Amino acid sequence: MTTRERILHAVLRVIGTDGVAGVTNRRVAREAEVSLGSITYHFASQHELLREAMLLFVAEETARLSGVAERHLDQPVTLAEAAALVERIALHTRFGHEEIAPLELYLQAGRDPGLRDAAAECFAAYDRIALTVLSGLGVPTPERLAGPVVALVTGLQLRRLATGTAGASIADAVTMVVRGAG
Template identity: 30%
Template sequence: MNRERILGATLWVIARQGLSGTTMERVAGRAGISPGSVTFHFARKDALLLAALDHVVAMFEGARRRVLMEAGDDPARALERLIDISLDPRISAPDAIAVWTAFWGEAKARRLYLERVGEADAVFQADLLTLCRRMLAGTGARNEGRAAEALARGLGGLIDGLWQDALVAGRSFDRAAARDLAISYLATVFPNEPRWHVAPGHDEEQSREGAAS
């Protein structure tokens, strides 16, 4: 239990102090435990920082594997669920995103970021590419391979941008609106997938119902 509390406190401190400003004492204070309890679990600051990074990566990786398994042979469902986990507040909370960006942003820590996160980033992008290829298969799209790569990179870039928005906006970040934006992207690039399209007149009907109430 203390280890989880320490990791949660570490995310909080990194988000506010950066890697260089994160100390065992600050983490202990945030966790409400003694500095000795922190050093019992993590002998050095470097070990604590890397454990925090590994923690956020493991949360994302676990969710990614789970939703792909649940989606089975449905690529549209898989894409939708990958968007959902990317915007899940447990995974893309501002404090968690701050850890990713802190390691990437500090030159001395970037090698560690690439060692620990590079593979996860590559796997996620490969998932998007595979799913986009499956969505385009048999549609007659011109140069399906290149088209799938462009669409996958576009979706990955959109998700990255939404993460930056979440980091800047903090608690005011509108996750429902962000999800709608990502789904609208899918609806635009895959117009033949009915589940991503609102029926004509649906928005107007909802507006009338809202006004009447």
């Protein structure tokens, strides 16, 4: 892992622990085990540091989810099977500090227009994965449903994080949305 990546992962851990307000160059340097100068060498501003941390997370998460989709959806599957796969992936996602951090960053993007493009890139990546899965299922006009499916899964994951319980079945919810659109 490069110094830059260590710094970005440290930013995600700090945000996941203490929120965006906890991100200081000193704290990140200590967490990443790098010199304070490394932070300013690699990142010109706090905006850049936060933006790049968000983009690193989504790049890694997109690669992980795309790999899962490719492994499991390389042959025809039913809607029920695909929905069950989405639920398994969601329920096996642990909520460590680095997984909580993007949710904090999305909220921060609501306050800070400088982060909105990065947040939009993150959701676009999730939309692309949803579009791939929906297209593979033969859903008519999958582009209409990709965003709502991502919003549904994200909302249910946020609820799971906030309450500590799984709550509503993700598989049932995804199935209802896709069937209702057909």
